[in-house]
Amino acid sequence: MSDALVLASQDGPVLTLTLNRPAALNSFNGAMHEQLRAALDAAAANAAVRCVILTGAGRGFCAGQDLADPMVAPSPAGEPPKDLSRAIELHYTPLVKRLKSMPVPVIAAVNGVAAGAGANLALNCDLVLAAQSASFIQAFAKIGLVPDTGGTWLLPRIVGRARALGLAMLGDKLTAAEAERIGLIWKCVEDTALADEARKLAERLAAMPVKALAATRAAIDAAQHFTLDQALDHEAALQAELGRAHDYLEGVAAFGAKRAPQFTDR
Numbered sequence: 001m002s003d004a005l006v007l008a009s010q011d012g013p014v015l016t017l018t019l020n021r022p023a024a025l026n027s028f029n030g031a032m033h034e035q036l037r038a039a040l041d042a043a044a045a046n047a048a049v050r051c052v053i054l055t056g057a058g059r060g061f062c063a064g065q066d067l068a069d070p071m072v073a074p075s076p077a078g079e080p081p082k083d084l085s086r087a088i089e090l091h092y093t094p095l096v097k098r099l100k101s102m103p104v105p106v107i108a109a110v111n112g113v114a115a116g117a118g119a120n121l122a123l124n125c126d127l128v129l130a131a132q133s134a135s136f137i138q139a140f141a142k143i144g145l146v147p148d149t150g151g152t153w154l155l156p157r158i159v160g161r162a163r164a165l166g167l168a169m170l171g172d173k174l175t176a177a178e179a180e181r182i183g184l185i186w187k188c189v190e191d192t193a194l195a196d197e198a199r200k201l202a203e204r205l206a207a208m209p210v211k212a213l214a215a216t217r218a219a220i221d222a223a224q225h226f227t228l229d230q231a232l233d234h235e236a237a238l239q240a241e242l243g244r245a246h247d248y249l250e251g252v253a254a255f256g257a258k259r260a261p262q263f264t265d266r
Helices: 030-045 085-100 117-123 151-159 161-170 176-181 191-206 210-223 228-242 246-257
Strands: 006-011 014-019 051-056 060-062 106-110 113-115 127-131 135-137 173-175 187-189
Touching: 006 030, 014 030, 014 191, 030 085, 051 060, 051 191, 060 117, 085 117, 085 210, 106 117, 106 191, 113 117, 117 127, 117 135, 117 151, 127 176, 127 191, 135 176, 151 161, 173 176, 176 187, 187 191, 191 210, 210 228
Parallel strands: 014 051, 051 106, 060 113, 106 127, 113 135, 127 187
Antiparallel strands: 006 014, 135 173
16 A cells, blocks of 8 residues: 555546545544645546546545544644644644535545544535445544534524534434435445446546536525525626537537537637
8 A cells, every 4th residue: 555645536527635544544634634635636637537536545535534533643642733724724624614615526436434523524525425334424523523514504404403403512423325215415325336336427527518517516605695586686797608619509509419528618
């Protein structure tokens, strides 16, 4: 196994990023944060990448923050760290913003436990596939904290206030099947099928007009705090922009000619 904390493998238009601290269930330390953001930045700048898969090495997806990391660990004398918000501002906030501004779709292929910030890392991706043996845990309350990595914003919007509070306050383990049932994730699949299903989904998205897909993500997120009138105006502005792009012309031409479109915008 490579010493890199994030492994990158590109096959055609699909880039797979694998969190690579398996002995620590891929929990975050500062170095892994930096490597993941650098890999996402490189993917955003690479016109050959049209979809990203994010997964984990070993038996976990991401167990959240490594509590032994000096930035968040109590002192040997038992004194609290100076300011936990520093870790949020330095690492987690930029990571969420990077995911939400990716010019291509991002799929989370959750291969094992996704806990705390690891669960919300997955939920910040566009589509979440999870192996049947995977689980999601909002573990923050168990150590006296609130959900972060966008959790307080994401959870009620995905599953509603009642379920969001239950997940966040109780910190119970949620199976992948139950996560699919309540609409927290896109799909639960057999463990042995996860990699193949993620790849098929990524190839499907990569063949689509990814510029429009990224705009769709942004529009749906923005609409959560818009009035209906604002949402209608925003939709019109986006359609005006996308309607001038190559992919719209190509899509219409392909539809008329009854052929498969070749989308290239990004």
